[in-house]
Amino acid sequence: MTALIIVVGILAVVGAVGVVLSTQPLYSALSLVFSIGMLAILYLILNAQLLFAVQLIVYAGAVMVLFVFIIALLNPKAEDRPILDVRAVVAFVAVITITAALFATAHNGITYSGSNFRGAVVGASHNDQDPAYTKHAFDFKPADVNSGQAGNVQTVGGQLFTVFLLPFEITSLLLLVAAIGAVYLTRRVPKTEVDT
Amino acid sequence: MTNIPWLSIVIFLPLTASLALQLVPGRARGLIKGLTIAATLATAVLVACLVANMSGSPAQGTPLPLHYDENQSWIPDPVNAHYHLGLDGLAAWMLALNAGVFLLGALVVSRRDVDRMKLFCGLLLLTETATAGVILAADMLLFYFFWEAMLIPLYFLLSNFGSEKRGRATLKFIIFTVAGSLLMLLAIIYLKVNSPANSFDLEVLLRTPGPAGDAVNFYGIHLFTPQQFAFLAFAIAFAIKLPLVPFHTWLPDLYESCPPAALVFFAGVVSKLGAFGFIRYAITLFPGPVHDFQWLLLTLSVITIIYGALMALSESDIKRIVAYASISHLGVIGLGIFALNANGINGAIIQIVNHGIIIASLFLVLGIIEQRTGTRDRHELAGLEKQMPYLYFFFLVITLAALGMPGLNSFAGEFTIMLGAFQTFWLLPVLAGIGVVLACWYMLRLHQGLMHEPLQPRTDGVRDISFVEGWVLVPLIALMIGIGVYPKPVGDIANLSTHQYVTLSSGPDAPAFTPIANSGGPG
C-alpha cells in the first residue's frame, strides 16, 4: 500500500511544482486540479470517502472552475520576469528545510516510529486484531459503513451535527459573509461614490 | 487629628479649580486670573496652616514621622498599591515652597505675555496638583504616578508658550526625564517584588527591606547586586531632575525658552524635586548602596558646582547665566545630601527652600528686564540703576542672597551644608568653596554690568517696575532677609524629620557619624 501512496504522492508533487513553475496562470490552475485529484485518491486510500467526494466536487469542481473562469475573464499575461532570483533561492531553501524537518521528525521522531505509535498512545487502538486499525485501504463495504468507524460518511455526518455543531454553524455565517462580499465587491458602482 | 483629608484637599484643590476654569469663557481674562490666584492662595493658606500646626500635631508611624497621614487601598492585592499621603518635616517645607511658588506664578501671569490665558492657568493648576502629589505621596507607585503625570502639564506649558527654540528644548527635557524615570519604574517594581511585605508603601518598605541579592554575574564579571542596580536607577532618575553634571544638558536650553511665568515655578519647585527624591527615597531605601556610591555622587556634586559656575562665567545670555548658576547651587544641595550626615541633610533641606525663593525671584527680575528691554544679552544691558531704582534695590538683595552673603537666607543653608561636607571629607568644602568664590564673581559681574555701566541704547528710557510687580517681589525679599536673620523656624520644622533620614540612610552596617550641630544653621 505504501508503494501506491508514494506513486500517487509523487504525481501530486509534480502537479504542485507545475503550479509554481508554470508561466501561464491557466497552466498553473490545471496543474493544481491535477494535484487536487491525486490528493483525492490519497483520501480514498485513507478511508476518507466523504472527503474524497468533497475534494472532487467542491475543490476540483467548483473552486478550480471559478479560478479558470476568472483567468479566462481577465486573460492575464505570463510573467515576464525571470523565475530565478533572490526570492526563488529563499523559497527553495524554505522548501528543502520544512520538508526535511517534518519528514525527519515524522520518521525518526519519538512518537511516530513504529513501536511507539501515536495512535496507541493517545487512546486509539494499535492492536493488530482491531478491525479499525487493520482496516484495508479503499475499504468501504456497507458493513463497515454501519459499524461507526472512522472514515465513513455516516460517522462524519453524525459527528458534524452533534459534537461539531458549533463549527458547522459558524461555516454557515462564513459562507453568508463571503457571498455578501462577492456581491458587494463586484456590484456596479453607483455614480454617487466619491472617487479619491 | 480630625478626619478631614487635608492633604487630599491640598492636592485636589488646584485640580478642581483647573476644571472649573474650563467653564469660564476664554475672553473673561480677569475672571480667569482671579480664579487662579484665588485657588493658589487658598492652597497656600491651607498649607501654611498645616505647617504651622505641625510641631503641635502628633507624629505617628515609623520609620518616618508622618504628622498627617492618609491611607487607603488604591489597587487591590496582587498589585497592592495604596493611596497613601503623608506629611513629614521635609515634605512640609517642600509643600510650603510649592504653594508659595505657584501663588507667585499665578500672580505674575500677565495679560500681555500669554495669549491663551485659560489654557495657561489651567495647566499651571494641574502642575501644582502633580507636584503636591509628588511631595505628599508615601507610596512608591503613587509617587511615580504623580512624578510622571507632572510632565504632561509641563510639556504643554513649555511647548505652547515658550520662546522660538522651545520645541527641541522641551523634547530634550521630556526624553531625559522619561528615560530616567522609566528605569526608576523598573526599580520600584523590583523593590516591591523583592520585599517580603510585597507592598509599594514607603513605610512598609523601609520597615521590611528585601535582601540585597548576589552580584549579577555577567560573563564571569561580577557586576553590582540587584539592589545596587535599583539604587542606580533611582539615582539616575533624580540626578537628571536635580541635575547633576553629566545629566544637566536639558536645563539651560529649557530655562532659556521657558515662558517667564512658568519659569518661576519650574525653577522654583520642579527642579527641586530631584533633591527631594534623593532625600526621601534614594538614600532611605538603599542605605547600603548609597554608601557604596557615595564617592561617585560627591564627586559629581563637586563637579556640578564648579562646572556650573564656570559656565555661568562664560555665558552672555542673562537667562543662561542664571540657569548655570542654578545648576551650581543645586550641586551644593547635592553635596549636602550625599554627605549623609545630619548637618548635610539638614542644610540641604533648608537650601532647597532658600534656593527656590532666590531663583524664583531672580527669574522674575530678569523676566521684567527682558520684557522692558527686549534683549537678554549681558553686553547690551547696562545702566539700569538710573532707570529703575526700585528694581536696582530688589536685584541687589537677590544677588547678595544668591552668592551666600551672611545675613541673607542662602548663607544659613550653605554654611550647614559645608559643615556636613567637612565632616565627611575635609577636601569637599574646599572644592565647593571655589564654586562660592566663582559665584561672587559672576553674580556681581552680572549685577554691576546690568546696573552700573553707562546706558546702552536698549536700556535708554525703560520704565521702572510697577507697583504690582513691586508687591510681588517684596514678600520674597522679606523672606530672604527674614530667614537669613532668624533661620530657626526653618531648621525646626526640617529637624522634625532630618534625624530620621540620617538614621535610615546610615543603615545597619554603615559607619556612624557624629553630628556636630543639630539645629538648623548658626541662628
Add this chain to the structure above:
Amino acid sequence: MMALLAAVPTLTPPTGSDIVGLLPEVILGGAFVILLLLDLITPASRRTWLAAFSVVAIVAAFGTTVWGWFDAYNNPHVHGVFFGAFAYDRFGLFINGVLLTSALLVVVISPQYLNRRGLHYGEYYSLILAATTGMMLLAGAASLMVIFLSVELLSISLYILSGFSRTDERSQEAALKYLLLGGFASAFLLYGMALVYGETGHTQLEQIAIAIHSGIATVDPLLLIGVVLMLVGFAFKVSAAPFHMWTPDVYQGAPTSVTAFMSVATKVAAFAALIRVFSFAFPDLYPQWQTAVVFVCILSMVWGNLAALSQTSLKRMLAYSGIAQAGYILIGVASSPHDAGGTIGALFYLAAYSLTNLGAFAVITIMSGRGEDLDRYASIRGLAHRRPYVAAAMALFMLSLAGFPPTAGFFGKFLVFSAAIKSGLMPLALWGIATSAVSIFYYLRVVLLMYAKPDADAKSYEWSKTTVSGGAVVAFTTAGTLVFGVFVTLLYTVATAAQQGALPRL
C-alpha cells in the same frame, strides 16, 4: 469499539444551556442576518437607521454579556458548552465586553464618515456585525476548529471591509494584500493545528491540555513545530513582528473607520485566543514556547517603534505603534504561566489599548474631509488652534499610548512590566523600557504638530465639523482612558476575575 468513538453521543441536539453560553454571539449573528434583510427595505437616504439597529443589537449583546458575567460566576463548574467547543467563562466575556464596546463606538462614528466618502451601504454594518461575531467566537473558542473558523469569519469580513471603497485603488490593494497574506498565515496556523492534533489526538483545548499535562503527548519535535506554527499564525493576526508586513499598508489603505475597528478589535480577539491557547492550554510547554514568544515580543517592540519614528502619516504611524503595542502585550503573555499578573496585565493592556487607539482613530475619522483622509502629518499642523477639544483628546490618546500617567496606558505597561520582573524576565522589561523611551519621540511629535502655529502659506485643510456622534465617541474614549488611569481598580478587578475564570483549567 474504541473509547473515543464510544464517547460520541448519538445525534444529541444542543441543549438550552449550550445556547445560553453563546447568547451574545447568537444575538449578534442573528442581527447580522436581519440587518441584511432590513437593508433591502431601507431607502438609501435612511441608512443611518441601519446604524441605529446595529447599535441596538450591540447593546443587547452587551447586556447579555454582562448578565453572562454573573451567570458564569454562579456556575463555576461550567466547563464549556457545545461539547467543549466553546468556553462560557469570564475570560471570554471580558473580551466580549471590550469587543462590543469597540464595535459600538465604530458604528457610532461610521455614518458621517461613510456619507462623506460616499460609501454608505448597508453591507458595512452587516460586515461589522459579522466580524464582531467572529471575534467574540474567537474570544470564547475552546477548540482548534472553532478558533480557525472564527479567525476566518472575522478575517473574511475584514478583507471585504478593507476593500469597502471599491473605486479607491489603495483600498482594493489593501484588501487584496490583506487577503493573500491572511490566507498565507491561516495556512501556517492550520498546519500548526494539524500537528498539535496529530500529537495529542484532540482538537479541544481542554483535552489537549490534559494530554500534554498527563504526558500522553510527549514533548516531541513535531508537537513543538506545531506550537511554533500556531504562534506564527496568531502573531500575524495580532500584527507582531516579523509577521506584521501587511499592517501599515492595510491600515493606511482601508477606510479609516474600518482601520479603527480592525486595529483594535482584531488585536483584542486574536490576543484572547493566543492567551487561551498558550497560557491555558499549553502551560506545560512553557519552557519551549517561551523563547519563541520572547523573540517575537522583542522584535515587535524594536521594529514597531523604530519604524514608527520615520512615518509621516498618522495612520501608518499608528499601524507601527500597534505593532509595538502588540510587543508590550506579549510581555504579559510571555510571563503569564509564572505569574497570573501576566495575563491580567495583558487583559488590562488590551482594554486600555482598545479605548485609546480607537479614540485616536476616531479623531482621524471625524476630522476627515470630503472624500479624503486627513492623516498626513502636514494636515494636522495647528489643529489645536481650530479644534481645541479634539486636539486635546488626541494629545491624551498619544500620551496614553506612550504610557504616561494618569492614563490607562500607563497601568497597562506597569502591569506587564511587573509581571515580567516577577517571573524573572528582567531583560524583557529592559527592552520594554528602552523602546518605550524611543516611542515618546513619535507620539509627542504628533502632539507638538497639533499645537504648533499653523503655517500662513500652507494649504488650509478642510477639517470637518465635529458632529454630536463623533464628539460623543471621543468624549467616551477620553473619559475611559482617564478613568481607568486613575481608578485602576475598576478595570483591574474585572481583569483579575477574567483571568481566574479562564478555561481550560487543569
Add this chain to the structure above:
Amino acid sequence: MILSADPFLLAPDAFPPLLGLSALLFSIGVAGVLVRRNPLVVFMSIELMLNAVNLAFISFGRFLNSEEGQIFAFMVIVVAAAEVVVGLALITQIFRIGRRLDVDDLNEMKL
C-alpha cells in the same frame, strides 16, 4: 519501508511518507507564495498549502482513528471556498479599475 503481506493493509509505516508528502506540498505552496507575482497564482499556491494541511489532517485522523481530522479538513475546504470567492471578487474589481495584476505592483503605499 516494508510492504506488508496483505497489499491493501494500511500499516503505520505508511504514515511518514504521508506526512512528508504533506510537508513537501506545503513548502512548495510557501515557495509559490514567495516567488510568484500574479495574485491568481499566489492564491493557487495558498490553496496548495491548504490541501497539504488537509492531507496532514486526514492522515493523522486515519492513524489516530478519530473523525476530527476529517471534519477539520472538511471545514478547511469550506473556508478555502469562501476565501476564494472573496479573493477572486477583489481581483476582478482591481482589474476593473485598471490595474495590472502583479503582487509587486501592489505597492502604491510605500514605507
